[in-house]
Amino acid sequence: MKKTSIVGKNVRKLDSVEKAMGAATFTTDISLPHMLYGKVLRSPYPHAKIINIDTSEAEKHPGVEAVVCYKNTPRVKFNTSATSTFTIPPLQPVEDQYVFDSVVRYVGDEVAAVAAESMEIAEQAIKLIKVEYEELPAVFDPLEAMKTEAPLLHGQCKEGRNIPGEKIHMEMGDVEKGFEEADEVFEHTFKLPVQKQAQMETQAAVAKVGVDGRVTIWSTTQTPHPSQRILATIFGLPYSKVRVLNPPYIGGGFGVRIGLSAKAEPIAMALAMQAKKPVKVVYDRKEDFIASDTRHSGYVTVKTGVKKDGTFTARKMRGLLNAGAYCSWSAETPGVLGAMGLSVYRCANQMYDGHSVYTNTTPGGAMRGFGNPQAMFAIESQVDIIAEKLGLDPLDIRMKNMMKPGDQWVLPYKCQSSGLEECIKKGAAAINWDCRGKVEKGSTKKRGIGVGIGSHVSNAWPFCGDYSNAYITIHQDGSVLLATGVPDMGTGTITTLAQMAAETLGISFDKVSVTFADTESTPFDIGSHASRTCYASGIAVVAAANDAKKQILQYAAKKMEVEEEELQIENNNVLAINNPEKQLPLNKVAVDAHLEGQQFIGVGKIVPENAPPWLAHFAEVEVDTETGKVKVVKLVAAHDVGKAIHPQIVEGQLHGGLAQGIGYALSEEIKYNDKGQQLNDGFHKYMLPTAVDIPELEAIIVEAAEPSHPFGVKGVGETGLVATAPAIANAIFNAIGIRFFEIPITEEKVYKALLNKENE
Amino acid sequence: MLKDYVQPKTVDGVLASLRQGNARIIAGGTDLMLDMKAGKTEVEKLVDINCVDSLKKIEIVDGSIIIGAAVTHQEVATSKLIQEKAPVLAKACRTVGSLQIRNTGTMVGNVINAQPAADAAVALIALGAVAEIFDENGISYLPVEELYLGVGQSKIDSSKQLVTSIKFPSLQSGQGSAFVRLAQRGALALPMLNVSVVVTLSGDKVDWLRLVMAPVAPKPVRATEAEKMIQGKQVNEETIIATANAVASQANPRDSALRGSGEYRKSVLQTLVKRGLIEAFAEAQK
Amino acid sequence: MAKTVLKMILNGKPVERLVSFDDTLLDALREDLGLTGTKKGCGKGECGACTIIMNGKAVNSCIVPALQAMDAAVETIEGIGTVEKLHPLQETFVDYGAIQCGFCTPGMIMSAKALLDKNVVPSREEIKEAIAGNVCRCTGYLKIEEAIMAAAEMMQSQQGK
Numbered sequence A: 001m002k003k004t005s006i007v008g009k010n011v012r013k014l015d016s017v018e019k020a021m022g023a024a025t026f027t028t029d030i031s032l033p034h035m036l037y038g039k040v041l042r043s044p045y046p047h048a049k050i051i052n053i054d055t056s057e058a059e060k061h062p063g064v065e066a067v068v069c070y071k072n073t074p075r076v077k078f079n080t081s082a083t084s085t086f087t088i089p090p091l092q093p094v095e096d097q098y099v100f101d102s103v104v105r106y107v108g109d110e111v112a113a114v115a116a117e118s119m120e121i122a123e124q125a126i127k128l129i130k131v132e133y134e135e136l137p138a139v140f141d142p143l144e145a146m147k148t149e150a151p152l153l154h155g156q157c158k159e160g161r162n163i164p165g166e167k168i169h170m171e172m173g174d175v176e177k178g179f180e181e182a183d184e185v186f187e188h189t190f191k192l193p194v195q196k197q198a199q200m201e202t203q204a205a206v207a208k209v210g211v212d213g214r215v216t217i218w219s220t221t222q223t224p225h226p227s228q229r230i231l232a233t234i235f236g237l238p239y240s241k242v243r244v245l246n247p248p249y250i251g252g253g254f255g256v257r258i259g260l261s262a263k264a265e266p267i268a269m270a271l272a273m274q275a276k277k278p279v280k281v282v283y284d285r286k287e288d289f290i291a292s293d294t295r296h297s298g299y300v301t302v303k304t305g306v307k308k309d310g311t312f313t314a315r316k317m318r319g320l321l322n323a324g325a326y327c328s329w330s331a332e333t334p335g336v337l338g339a340m341g342l343s344v345y346r347c348a349n350q351m352y353d354g355h356s357v358y359t360n361t362t363p364g365g366a367m368r369g370f371g372n373p374q375a376m377f378a379i380e381s382q383v384d385i386i387a388e389k390l391g392l393d394p395l396d397i398r399m400k401n402m403m404k405p406g407d408q409w410v411l412p413y414k415c416q417s418s419g420l421e422e423c424i425k426k427g428a429a430a431i432n433w434d435c436r437g438k439v440e441k442g443s444t445k446k447r448g449i450g451v452g453i454g455s456h457v458s459n460a461w462p463f464c465g466d467y468s469n470a471y472i473t474i475h476q477d478g479s480v481l482l483a484t485g486v487p488d489m490g491t492g493t494i495t496t497l498a499q500m501a502a503e504t505l506g507i508s509f510d511k512v513s514v515t516f517a518d519t520e521s522t523p524f525d526i527g528s529h530a531s532r533t534c535y536a537s538g539i540a541v542v543a544a545a546n547d548a549k550k551q552i553l554q555y556a557a558k559k560m561e562v563e564e565e566e567l568q569i570e571n572n573n574v575l576a577i578n579n580p581e582k583q584l585p586l587n588k589v590a591v592d593a594h595l596e597g598q599q600f601i602g603v604g605k606i607v608p609e610n611a612p613p614w615l616a617h618f619a620e621v622e623v624d625t626e627t628g629k630v631k632v633v634k635l636v637a638a639h640d641v642g643k644a645i646h647p648q649i650v651e652g653q654l655h656g657g658l659a660q661g662i663g664y665a666l667s668e669e670i671k672y673n674d675k676g677q678q679l680n681d682g683f684h685k686y687m688l689p690t691a692v693d694i695p696e697l698e699a700i701i702v703e704a705a706e707p708s709h710p711f712g713v714k715g716v717g718e719t720g721l722v723a724t725a726p727a728i729a730n731a732i733f734n735a736i737g738i739r740f741f742e743i744p745i746t747e748e749k750v751y752k753a754l755l756n757k758e759n760e
Numbered sequence B: 001m002l003k004d005y006v007q008p009k010t011v012d013g014v015l016a017s018l019r020q021g022n023a024r025i026i027a028g029g030t031d032l033m034l035d036m037k038a039g040k041t042e043v044e045k046l047v048d049i050n051c052v053d054s055l056k057k058i059e060i061v062d063g064s065i066i067i068g069a070a071v072t073h074q075e076v077a078t079s080k081l082i083q084e085k086a087p088v089l090a091k092a093c094r095t096v097g098s099l100q101i102r103n104t105g106t107m108v109g110n111v112i113n114a115q116p117a118a119d120a121a122v123a124l125i126a127l128g129a130v131a132e133i134f135d136e137n138g139i140s141y142l143p144v145e146e147l148y149l150g151v152g153q154s155k156i157d158s159s160k161q162l163v164t165s166i167k168f169p170s171l172q173s174g175q176g177s178a179f180v181r182l183a184q185r186g187a188l189a190l191p192m193l194n195v196s197v198v199v200t201l202s203g204d205k206v207d208w209l210r211l212v213m214a215p216v217a218p219k220p221v222r223a224t225e226a227e228k229m230i231q232g233k234q235v236n237e238e239t240i241i242a243t244a245n246a247v248a249s250q251a252n253p254r255d256s257a258l259r260g261s262g263e264y265r266k267s268v269l270q271t272l273v274k275r276g277l278i279e280a281f282a283e284a285q286k
Numbered sequence C: 001m002a003k004t005v006l007k008m009i010l011n012g013k014p015v016e017r018l019v020s021f022d023d024t025l026l027d028a029l030r031e032d033l034g035l036t037g038t039k040k041g042c043g044k045g046e047c048g049a050c051t052i053i054m055n056g057k058a059v060n061s062c063i064v065p066a067l068q069a070m071d072a073a074v075e076t077i078e079g080i081g082t083v084e085k086l087h088p089l090q091e092t093f094v095d096y097g098a099i100q101c102g103f104c105t106p107g108m109i110m111s112a113k114a115l116l117d118k119n120v121v122p123s124r125e126e127i128k129e130a131i132a133g134n135v136c137r138c139t140g141y142l143k144i145e146e147a148i149m150a151a152a153e154m155m156q157s158q159q160g161k
Helices: A016-020 A056-060 A119-127 A175-181 A224-235 A264-275 A285-290 A333-341 A372-390 A394-401 A420-431 A493-505 A533-560 A586-595 A647-666 A724-736 A747-759 B011-019 B032-037 B073-078 B080-085 B087-094 B099-104 B107-112 B119-126 B224-230 B237-250 B262-284 C025-032 C088-095 C105-118 C124-131 C142-160
Strands: A036-042 A048-054 A064-069 A110-116 A130-135 A168-172 A184-192 A204-209 A215-219 A242-245 A279-282 A298-306 A312-324 A350-358 A445-455 A468-474 A480-484 A512-516 A567-570 A573-576 A579-585 A601-606 A614-624 A630-640 A696-702 B004-006 B023-026 B045-048 B058-061 B064-068 B130-135 B138-143 B148-150 B162-169 B175-183 B191-202 B205-214 C003-010 C013-020 C051-054 C057-060 C073-075
Touching (some): A016 C088, A036 A264, A036 A285, A056 A064, A064 A264, A110 A119, A110 A264, A168 A333, A175 A312, A184 A372, A204 A264, A215 A224, A215 A264, A264 A279, A298 A333, A298 A372, A312 A333, A312 A372, A333 A350, A333 A372, A372 A394, A372 A445, A372 A724, A420 A445, A445 A724, A468 A493, A468 A533, A480 A493, A480 A533, A493 A512, A493 A533, A533 A567, A533 A573, A533 A586, A533 A601, A573 A586, A614 A724, A630 A724, A647 A724, A647 C142, A724 A747, A747 B262, B011 B023, B011 B130, B064 B080, B073 B080, B073 B099, B080 B087, B087 B119, B087 B191, B099 C057, B107 B119, B107 B162, B119 B175, B119 B191, B119 B205, B175 B262, B191 B262, B205 B224, B205 B237, B205 B262, C025 C051, C051 C105, C057 C105, C088 C142, C105 C124, C105 C142, C124 C142
Parallel strands (some): A312 A350, A480 A512, B004 B045, B023 B045, C003 C073
Antiparallel strands (some): A048 A130, A168 A350, A184 A298, A204 A215, A298 A312, A468 A601, A614 A630, B058 B064, B130 B138, C003 C013, C051 C057, C051 C073
């Protein structure tokens, strides 16, 4: 790889000073003249038919300017997730939602909404809406929902009772033959909880309808361009009349708004169209918890055939996810679960079957990892079981079977690079793996060390369509405007893209400005998700920069009377490679071109390949055997990211992922009561880690350059929690000899398991 | 609908404001503001007691510690006097919510709000604390233990009465205390269990013990049977285990979908009591 | 709606604003005074995004009655530094990668400032305790703690001068 001067450096992040000063604008901060406040009336029932809805009192309430429900909003079906905009035929997107419907399907489902002069008035007004419900039978568990007596949530589904979309099947080799060749066969089922993204800014949108009919929507979406299409389709508008943008910041995402921000955008839009005034809809924290996508809960079963020496001969997996009340990403997530689950280890005979099932609960959707953490909790727990049974070191069995470049796998792209072995070795050293099992164990506080490995993707293809565009405009003074359609939800996207643009162009970083996440000023991009921005959008940015650079060099070649191929741009100067004294400042080139009627405008239009990032997580835990409390003492995450464009951002992604992984392993869960009500509906009841709950974290960056990216990048946005939960669960096993097949591993579960073990 | 907000400077001023009717006392307001937003508390006037200087004191008078009604959790937690003379209370106050909550929420407010697991109340009951109450009939005193009527219900009527302070004897040499808490995370979490212990030793024998546990009933519970049982016993491991086993009969934690089953909490309570006793004995023997 | 005048010293300057009796301090700051740097993450004192400093102490402005700030000294994120001269915490939060989505940042910085205003040699535990009421879902807190440590050192050397 060529030596770089900006890529690989911890430059000052472009968004950070604004954010540090409280000057950065988020959707919740927007205020417009005559703006109204929207509030949503939500269903108290998990499944009910609206027999009658009377909004007249609310409409008469002073200060109320619009009331909307299923009677006066478009009867156009859609899917809040961006999947509906890039599902690749012959697959068809599942469109099963209206802005409002006459049937409600989970506690929190939208019934109606009001726009009023103030939030207080809007809150009073929704209480004046009279709704008569006929309760319908409800079902909460995916296994129950497939039974013939279960209520149908969306009529007949082609693949089976309450199954949205298509069932996923993947197969390679001959699984039955593989099991026959095995010396031992292991089969286990694992149960996964509902985890919540719990991003700091709740779902929010501000909609403004111009007198010319053009609509502007500021929102928290991670995908402005796909969201534009969803909204324009619902309201029957040309895409060009709907502008969707971030303002420009989003208070986190973690997948919760890949597509619409729950229904904040269409509700704000419906209210604004009726009131003919701007309307702001901000979900309160409870609404965000109960009426906005979660990570899928469900079951994963893994069956593995192994030779005595630890070689895997066959693997069969099944994933069954709880879709919740609407499809959202439930057709895609089982696919990623299976594909990632089958792609970490080399095994000639593999098979996966998976799908989701509708239930009367909050929809499951995208959350960091997208099925992969579910898969890897199962697989990495089982690999540990196998190692234990065969008397192998957990690291040896992993090294023996791990995927290597060139190995065959179920994915349609190639594994071209892997630093996994280095990750495992460096991580093991950092956690003192050699001390595993030799740690002094106290009488009531027992220590253990565990490992989990994994992989992920660097964009959304082949699970849905993926492509990126970017523009690079060179101003007359040689400074640069980069236009990209992706949001920066805190992951450093605009900074890393600007770094790649500056590096490619040979100009200094401070000369680059970025316009982003705005359908009117940027070309189409599928958005910030799937760990794809640095990889896929990055390839587009580099392509645009190369295009602009080519134009600059072509022009300069004439001016300087040097062959184009002999020119380069370095430090804002165009210079001859073999004769560096022959140079022209870029600002001179740009202004000369301008005076001759030319601007350098680079366009990047790319369809990315894909690339697996690799990771090894190590956990050290201490179990209090008298209370069952598990304390994570240290976490090490060694990740092959291909190339760290901005190492500090990469570390930040890993730390954040690890923290969410600790929560996933030990404490985070949304539970339901028998009335279908979400019990954990706020920060006080949802046990995500606070600063005092975080152990020592160590992020180790490994760089095995990826050939399919100009700088060697692989995705890093999601990998931080892919194998955290199994690493912790395996460490708990190492500490107390108890295997957990269900997360979160709460103090009570540990305590009871210890009692049971004692009584055995 | 709230129509007035007053900040009297004296206790008399507070009572005068209350007498005008439809009013309620606000101290930190951490719970009250939420109850009002949720429509649980309807009131026209709030009487803020934070400007009454006499309610902001932490002092020791004739061996009794007095903590005013406007003193925050954090002020209690960081008070040198409390850390030295009633460490159990300093520790309890330090575990409440978060620093921001502790900086606003008052200790007395926590007691009057009457939540089953109120950390400060659990410690205060172990310390044998008494509340000083002002109303139109004059001054009266009630042990903190008796302030509870039920979950979220206090004998104190904050539309008519003002608890000015809470008072308890400071711990002496030969006494020890402990506060032990089990929660699902290190901050921003209500306790699954909390236990407070105050013990007096004479020599190596237990003179008396006060042991309070929560949330194992609608209000904090004194483990009176265990307290009786341990009286006069030698301080040793056997006594500690016997006492810890004896608390179970008086603890009836209900199943909480959020914070653990009753069975689990009842069982693990003994561990907390054991740890509390060990710590309190060690302190008393210093 | 019944209203009254709230007077306070906001970021060093006296201000007067008409507020509702049931306004929270957060409402007053964001809606009445247009200071949107202070964020609302939950409205219940459970996340710390709304943290400001009142009379030297970090509080959740979403559950403090606006009128409790009468005559108080109130500091918000907008008042602690300028582009030309960032507060040491703003400087280190930027340089140590302590900022991702930025929504918890103002509250986090104010909690840290309340700590450092009283103690420029905090231990790691004191820092953790000071920010335990500030939920951050992006960073895992590590870089935030490092930034606060670094700011403390900057402030020590500034005070030493």
